[in-house]
Amino acid sequence: MRPTKRDELVEKALAAFYRNGFHATGMDMLASETSISKTSMYKHFRTKEELILAVLRLRDENFRNWLYRRIEELAATPQEQLIALFDALEDWFKEPGFRGCMFIKASSEYQDAGHPIHRQSADHKRMLETYVIGLAQKAGYRDPAALARQLLLLKEGAIVTAHLGHTERPALDAKQAAIALLESSEK
């Protein structure tokens, strides 16, 4: 089954929005860049906002799938996987087109906490939190939720620091901090 035109649009729009930002990427630019007519775009999505929401759904799926698999490749036990998270980050930061976290950027452009785009970005972060809490639970920590939240602060910090580009290897700094946190956390 070939990917539908709709999927193709969302995929290419994802690349354009990620590289160029949301407000800065117009629907005409999108049409020419994706080689999909504006008429078609507006047949699939009633507004630009709906398209962005679809893009963010795809991004969430892609990113979490990639991350979870990469972490499993890198480490076998939950304990080690909590650390491997930061090795995976380093891989991501090194990718040529890296431009930060799409959800942080989305919430930067759609700031109102009640805005659908902002809310969907928060949902993504919540799902990541659930995943890391699960790892911390399996690893046997006494307060897995608190530990997960702390590790995720390091993750978010590393991402924005990598994008800002004022520090050499934020993923490595985060990893070392994570190791220290794990060692000082009670089981």
Added chain:
Amino acid sequence: MRPTKRDELVEKALAAFYRNGFHATGMDMLASETSISKTSMYKHFRTKEELILAVLRLRDENFRNWLYRRIEELAATPQEQLIALFDALEDWFKEPGFRGCMFIKASSEYQDAGHPIHRQSADHKRMLETYVIGLAQKAGYRDPAALARQLLLLKEGAIVTAHLGHTERPALDAKQAAIALLESSEK
């Protein structure tokens, strides 16, 4: 000496950009919101970009002054001040108009690492780093730079998490992680 019209413009533009974003805030909206004519605005700044750069300079000055003073209010020794950083964050997050870090948002909208706005945002982060390294040095840590980078990852993470709003008290999580990091860092 009264503040000049230029200062007044930059100050009000700061509030508008912070609340509303950069691309989403047009020069006409800015003119009506600041009660300063467009003609005047363009007499002080040749382009919107130049105005944004002036706004970011003011924001950097305001924010660092506020933060440094708040930290000194909250704690007396460098050791305690490294922790008080996160109490200051909590104060900030609780402010009614809190909408995240202006520099993270600026770099989210002007993503290219070579763009003046992106570069200036990175400069702000570097200056904060210098300050925290100084505290870590005075507190007598063996590797003050590494420790400062780790603490700042927690800070950036807490800011974006507070803005996303998917977690209850990110500043408190960050503070507890910071305490653990400090305890496990060699002097």
Added chain:
DNA sequence: GACAAAGTGAACAGATCGGTCCATTTACTA
């Protein structure tokens, strides 16, 4: 009270914004 500097409002430019419309062409399927 004259003069220059600074600020004003409003119209204007050309480009782009999100979104609509329509006649035509392509592609799948009965």
Added chain:
DNA sequence: TAGTAAATGGACCGATCTGTTCACTTTGTC
């Protein structure tokens, strides 16, 4: 092969974008 659904290009809408121009008014100073 006929019919239908999907996709196309391009014109078009009103609004908004950054930035300019101009004639007029305010303001502070000598």
